Amino acid sequence: MNAPNKSGWKPEMAATSEDGLHNGPATTTGNRALMLEEPLLFEIGHADETGVDLPEPAADAANRLGGFDRDTSIGLKGLHEPEAVRHYTRLSRQNYGIDLGLFPLGSCTMKHNPRLNEKVARMPGFADLHPMAPQSTAQGALQVIHELGEWLKTLTGMPGVAMSPKAGAHGELCGILAIRAALEARGDARKVVLCPESAHGTNPATAAFAGYEVEDIPATDEGRVDFEALKARLGPDIAAVMITNPNTCGLFERDFKKIADAVHEAGGFVYCDGANFNAIVGRVRPGDLGVDAMHINLHKTFSTPHGGGGPGSGPVVFSDALAPFAPLPFVKQEDDGTYYLVEEESREHRGPSFGRMTAFHGQMGMFTRALTYMLSHGADGLKQVSEDAVLNANYVLRSLEDLLHAPYADSGPCMHEALFGDAGFENGLSTLDLAKGLIDEGYHPMTVYFPLVVHGAMLVEPTETESKAALDQFITAFRSVAERAKAGDEGLKQAPYYAPRRRLDETLAARKPVLAWTEPDRD
Numbered sequence: 001m002n003a004p005n006k007s008g009w010k011p012e013m014a015a016t017s018e019d020g021l022h023n024g025p026a027t028t029t030g031n032r033a034l035m036l037e038e039p040l041l042f043e044i045g046h047a048d049e050t051g052v053d054l055p056e057p058a059a060d061a062a063n064r065l066g067g068f069d070r071d072t073s074i075g076l077k078g079l080h081e082p083e084a085v086r087h088y089t090r091l092s093r094q095n096y097g098i099d100l101g102l103f104p105l106g107s108c109t110m111k112h113n114p115r116l117n118e119k120v121a122r123m124p125g126f127a128d129l130h131p132m133a134p135q136s137t138a139q140g141a142l143q144v145i146h147e148l149g150e151w152l153k154t155l156t157g158m159p160g161v162a163m164s165p166k167a168g169a170h171g172e173l174c175g176i177l178a179i180r181a182a183l184e185a186r187g188d189a190r191k192v193v194l195c196p197e198s199a200h201g202t203n204p205a206t207a208a209f210a211g212y213e214v215e216d217i218p219a220t221d222e223g224r225v226d227f228e229a230l231k232a233r234l235g236p237d238i239a240a241v242m243i244t245n246p247n248t249c250g251l252f253e254r255d256f257k258k259i260a261d262a263v264h265e266a267g268g269f270v271y272c273d274g275a276n277f278n279a280i281v282g283r284v285r286p287g288d289l290g291v292d293a294m295h296i297n298l299h300k301t302f303s304t305p306h307g308g309g310g311p312g313s314g315p316v317v318f319s320d321a322l323a324p325f326a327p328l329p330f331v332k333q334e335d336d337g338t339y340y341l342v343e344e345e346s347r348e349h350r351g352p353s354f355g356r357m358t359a360f361h362g363q364m365g366m367f368t369r370a371l372t373y374m375l376s377h378g379a380d381g382l383k384q385v386s387e388d389a390v391l392n393a394n395y396v397l398r399s400l401e402d403l404l405h406a407p408y409a410d411s412g413p414c415m416h417e418a419l420f421g422d423a424g425f426e427n428g429l430s431t432l433d434l435a436k437g438l439i440d441e442g443y444h445p446m447t448v449y450f451p452l453v454v455h456g457a458m459l460v461e462p463t464e465t466e467s468k469a470a471l472d473q474f475i476t477a478f479r480s481v482a483e484r485a486k487a488g489d490e491g492l493k494q495a496p497y498y499a500p501r502r503r504l505d506e507t508l509a510a511r512k513p514v515l516a517w518t519e520p521d522r523d
């Protein structure tokens with residue numbers, strides 16, 4: 001009989017398959033040792049139960065509703081406290097996070113979030129502050145914003161900074177709006193933004209959102225921007241180029257300065273996508289390379305948490321040419337040391353700012369975490385972060401290049417991430433199969449099918465916080481699954497075998513998400 005029991009568990013939910021691949025019989029609960037099946041809250045609770053004992057309302061209490069009191073049940077499922085706590089605890093155990101194991105996602109830089117950062121961010125003076133609190137009562141918070149901005153200016157060698165953008169893509173928009181404002185201020189109606197083929201999708205999206213036409217810049221065989229092709233396309237219609245450095249093939253753009261000089265000579269601006277700044281922080285100052293605007297993902301480079309829709313923070317640094325157009329608000333310091341916010345064009349500020357990115361001042365929680373990270377590492381520590389990140393990525397690249405197609409392995413050392421392709425996989429096995437096989441080995445998969453310039457791309461970024469032992473274990477697991485893909489092991493097509501769910505229809509889930517729960521027929 002298939003009637004749902006109280007837990008809402010149905011046999012078809014079980015990860016166990018009939019083919020015996022689990023090396024054990026199906027369990028009656030669907031649980032597998034400590035891996036527990038977890039239905040939806042709605043399936044656990046009951047509308048006629050409640051977690052609290054409240055007295056029935058007095059007979060005349062309803063009268064205060066003027067006859068509008070409900071006469072039907074609201075239908076919400078009641079749970080008592082242990083049921084609710086267990087539900088969320090069980091779900092949290094099914095979640096893979098950076099505190100559980102290595103997170104090899106390339107391009108996303110999932111870093112360890114030191115506990116010290118969390119401690120500081122939770123200090124009531126920061127955590128409980130209201131964005132409209134009088135500035136005289138928020139001096140410490142304003143100082144954090146100001147000092148963090150100063151660190152970013154020093155690290156990048158750029159004179160202006162906007163702290164309010166709330167993520168990398170938001171920062172890109174901020175930078176491109178400043179470029180547009182600067183062009184408009186000189187009456188220049190340039191219409192085209194150039195992006196390399198390997199650009200993160202947010203780059204062309206940003207340019208298009210700001211009203212520009214986007215054109216591709218080709219890459220050379222070694223995975224870097226084709227300087228000659230770029231130069232040939234420059235002219236009076238090019239508003240800006242947007243280049244990620246280090247780029248998404250994991251390589252440093254060696255011609256960046258030459259590119260920037262050529263773009264400037266043609267009257268355009270240089271936007272650098274700085275999401276990969278963790279590979280060069282403390283070693284390269286983008287301002288020296290001719291960058292006009294660059295966003296910095298605090299939630300990648302400076303260890304503030306992200307993922308799962310968590311908050312990001314994408315401050316933007318500006319060159320002299322763009323700094324006057326930066327958005328409001330910004331923090332300034334009086335001669336007597338007090339801090340204040342320039343909130344609007346006013347007596348103190350009559351600059352040509354393009355406007356605002358956000359209602360308030362930015363992501364305070366991310367600011368406190370990022371500044372804590374910087375202060376606890378110091379300038380020398382931040383330099384070591386980039387060195388160790390690059391060392392770790394090269395270790396992964398050189399440990400796998402004999403087995404996996406590594407298209408740019410001959411283009412010099414990689415930066416913070418190692419890129420592989422699926423050439424040589426047998427029996428129609430794909431990058432997706434390898435990624436699913438890694439789940440069985442206990443690892444979150446790397447970034448797959450990005451960048452698009454490499455067939456079956458696998459982008460692996462280990463971050464500086466991983467030890468050699470942790471990397472060796474990961475490489476051993478990766479090699480074993482890659483060997484199966486190259487040997488054409490058909491079993492890999494059905495991986496993962498040991499996850500709570502097997503292969504999901506990810507396209508259907510993205511295109512037609514089921515966002516409402518309906519009571520199943522209980523007959």
Ligand SMILES: *Cc1c(COP(=O)(O)O)cnc(C)c1O
Nearest residue numbers: 107167168169200202273275312
């Ligand atoms: C992550 C990333 C972005 C976008 O940053 P978000 O904070 O996710 O908006 C842009 N470019 C590159 C190269 C990135 O890695």
